[in-house]
Amino acid sequence: MRNQLPSYLFTSLVLHWLQRSGVNAALGSQKLVSVGQTMTLMKRNPSADWTVEDWGTWAQNERKTLEMKYGGGHHRKRSSGTNAIVNQNGDSSYYGSLAIGTPPVSYNVILDTGSADLWVAGQGCSAGCEGISSFNPSDSSSFHNDSNTFSITYGSGQAAGYLGQDVVQMAGFQVSNQVFAVCDQVSSGLLSSPVSGLLGLGFETIASSKATPFWETLVTEGAWDQPVMSFHLTRYLNVSDVESLEPGGSFTMGFLNDSLYTGDIDYVDLPVEASYWILPITGITVQNNSVPAPSGQAAYAAIDTGTTLVGGPSDVISQIFDQIPGSSPGSGSFESYYTYPCDTDVTIELSFGGSQSWAISPADFRLTRLTRDTCLGAFFEITSKGSAPSWIVGDTFLKNVYSVFRYSPASVGFAQLSSLAIGLNGNKSIPVPTPTVGSSPASVSATGTIGVSGTKASTSHTHLLTHVMALLIVALGTILI
Template sequence: MRRFKRNCTNAEGGKCLGRSSHLLNKVRSRKRSVAPTTTNDTLIDVGWGSYWMGLITIGTPGQTFDVDIDTGSSDLWIPGVQCGTPCGANHTFNSSLSSTYTALNKPFSIQYGDGSNVAGIFGNDTVCIGGICIANQTFAIATSANGMSTQVNDGLLGMGYQNIATGGEMPVVWSMYLAGQLSLPIFAFWVAPVSTGSDTGELILGGYDTTKYTGYFAYASVTTKGYWEFIADSVTLTIGSTTTTIATSINAMLDTGTTLGMIASSAYANEIYSMIGATYNAAIGWYTINCHTQPLTAFPNITVTIGGVPFTLTPPMYLRIVGNPNNYYCLCLLSTGDFYDANRQPIWILGDFFMRRFYSVFDM
């Protein structure tokens, strides 16, 4: 399981800057060049919920890639034939096989919060997701990488704003939106709440799936455009009738590129660890809990309130049982990390193990 893969293009003092998240924002006008549509890209569960891959094609004829869908970055990059084993993956892009490829001779590099990094060159070609294609889309071809050799995904599709794209290029989903190819200027992300090793999720461009949720959406405006960033009202822990407030009015983001349920600054995370009885296990690099001798009901619920609506994780949602029926413990899917947004303000990351419990719609 990976812990997080945040874009560290804007770094200061060794700390990542500038990510954001939101659910729905204000609809803006767009130019229609073709009849708008909606497409559904099936997502594949990798590593029992570690991350989620979607299918895209690049070039003419299309070359197929299974990319990690990441709302916490904005670049599209795929492995080139030169990268080989360091890029991991199962598919590589051969520019000589595409009749629509244009070389840009512009270098590309990106570093992520888990220490991995990729370098290569930018190019232009036709990129398709589902039935929607965009011509002359800028993307990166990786020629070298570190920390990627065990990955099964063929690169990464960033879904953030243009101003955090490392080369200043327009991200794919935004290109589709600005070309008027989406029925609505939104995309929606859903994955199954419990992994079975084979279940899937979906990324919908231009719409959302009403069969995947009940109730109504909570709205949170984007506060800093770059990553998808919003203000969460509060974070609380509840055991029985006792509720403890950990933080109020926090900067937060929804990040499909982070496996963990939540990453908070050390002060807040340590308070949560204390309340749930988590201790750091240096041998495995995780905070763990003794859930063998006490039931999961003994641990608190963790609630993040957004737009006045509580989003609650029960203990089975933020703990993962490891071991066998006679000897096991629980990994804590909450982590500590001092991250900052583009305004140098501390920011909480709400990752896959949070998002998989709720349906998320991103309004461009």
């Protein structure tokens, strides 16, 4: 009897066959809208050649960015789809693609549940926009300039420009008059090729533009089968010979991909009015030792796909590292961070008031090796201001769960990753996804109009594709066992 191929390799073969057969080109079109497409995520990885000084600069920018991002300065017919995302620079950030304009042009954007604005670099941007695709309003027949200024500030820089409206497409969905910012001023280092901007997936209440976010228009206008969006993020951190771009997982809108998780989704309702995706931290365990959990607002954590690490109050962070023998506070560029012995595998579990606690892999807790014996931890101290959450829980945690962001009732849910999802971590045989632009996506507008043309045809085509994939998987399994 021949050796059986792992399930993730079956999936890779199936996807490769579908792509060679021309099916992949249809994934963004109306014909497949009813089944739900998945947006493949891309992962961005820190360079293996970074020095300790490089890591120090990056670490401080990460902390300052979070303090600015959550500093209170910017408070203020049905279907489903999937977008393949990219892991950039070793789990540093995850981006997907969307299309803007008539005719549609693809742009790569960071997917960020910790903000609520869509912005892309404009053609007039020079400094800070080298080597990236930029939006030219004159190339789109459907663009409208709103003549309102836009500005958003991060710890490591600023993006500024003006607001406009245009057709925006993503994963088989379209908003015909989406408000977004065209930025002609972008601080150096804020964008890294091939990323052109950012898609905020938080609530309208925190949008600097005051505009309804793309995702919120889709869900409130009834474009989704279910009022949910979800993430599966891959891990390439500390993998040898990792490339700057790797397959990052997937971002789904309007449905849950049950092949990527096991068991039930453990939902916890947001404890405050919808703004950020906030959950209370109710339990912390380090190396099987319990650390006293904060209470009240001090326990509030923003679940943020646009943040690499986990930030929290200094007193709790210090207690976490107290449970790790040989750890010590960082200094200089590593102030607010902690180091620990590299020969120690650190396991941390977090609870958010649901029925389960969720473990962070030692591979994710180890941000990088600074010396032969000293490693840098992925938890660090932040100082929150005003009504900003005390904790920011980023990809260090989210890589270990299937995460779901539910609009109604407003809640965040987590589930255990399936063997298929886990098998994608560090996988070097899977190609990096490329953006596709759908020719006839399901359409809604900010005024409430829902496009319905072609719905019946799309449903039948989708079901046919589903059956074809199922039969192909069974056939491959029969042949290879």
